[in-house]
Amino acid sequence: MPPERHLQEGPAPVKTSRRGGAAPILMPLLVLALCVVAGYLGARIAMRPLWARVAEMSPVAVFDLQRALADAGGQNKDAVVRRYDAIARRLAQAGYLVLDAQAVLSAPDALYVGNGGKPQ
Numbered sequence: 001m002p003p004e005r006h007l008q009e010g011p012a013p014v015k016t017s018r019r020g021g022a023a024p025i026l027m028p029l030l031v032l033a034l035c036v037v038a039g040y041l042g043a044r045i046a047m048r049p050l051w052a053r054v055a056e057m058s059p060v061a062v063f064d065l066q067r068a069l070a071d072a073g074g075q076n077k078d079a080v081v082r083r084y085d086a087i088a089r090r091l092a093q094a095g096y097l098v099l100d101a102q103a104v105l106s107a108p109d110a111l112y113v114g115n116g117g118k119p120q
Contacts, residue, residue: 061099063084066102
């Protein structure tokens with residue numbers, strides 16, 4: 001090769017490869033989506049024992065027998081007690097935990113049975 005020609009060409013150009021397209025944007029989105037799915041599945045798996053325990057719990061019904069006797073007025077008090085006792089037995093057979101209002105410190109109104117569902 002003649003020396004003059006070699007000097008005219010100069011060094012070979014450096015080629016830089018540049019990743020173009022959607023790959024730089026899609027990778028973080030894919031990682032984010034994977035993290036969200038993994039978190040959701042992890043939470044579902046972690047909550048299984050709690051939901052199983054809640055499903056095993058008995059529903060609760062609260063009777064306010066004193067209020068029912070006070071509201072009975074001139075009615076036969078024994079009939080009121082027998083009626084509430086029969087209702088309590090049926091609820092217990094259906095799987096309910098039946099409590100008297102005197103044994104309950106606080107409960108939502110919806111748990112009270114009889115007299116419009118509201119405690120006094």
